[in-house]
Amino acid sequence: MYAVIFKAEINELDESYSEMASLMRELAINKYGCTEFTSVTEEKQEIAISYWESQEQIKKWKQDAEHLVAQEFGASKWYKSYQVQVVKIVREYSKNT
Template sequence: MFAVIFRATVKETDSEYRIMANKLRKLAFETYGCLDFVAVCEGDQEITISYWESKMAIKTWKENAEHLIAQELGQKRWYSSYNVQIVEVKHEYRF
């Protein structure tokens, strides 16, 4: 299993941002096999962690046409900076 950690400094959000975020989240689950998706915002910081079965699923998700539009809008309007990390989950335990 792999996780994508997206950390961003939010510049501005608007109604289009929320609509796009909801649409992409649904698309990630229904079309690309996302296993889990958690987003947290505090002040101007946003952290999103999504979980995937494979790096190929992550790659095809990143290259989705609507996701590419969202990435462009994120760079131009919504974020002043962001960082993406893709990590492999080696061990997991739960309570």
């Protein structure tokens, strides 16, 4: 299992951002096999974590034509800066109710 951690400093988010974020979440899950996608924004910071079974899924997702458009908007309009980390999950703990 892998996680992609996206951290960004927000420049300006508009209506097109919300629409694109929703579309990208659905595309990742429905087309590329993302198992979970969570995003949180607080003041000028955003963090999104998505979970994947393989690195191949992540690579295909990164190269998707619609995702490339979203990446361009992010770099040129929505974010001042961002960082992406792809990590392998080696252990997981949880408390189930």
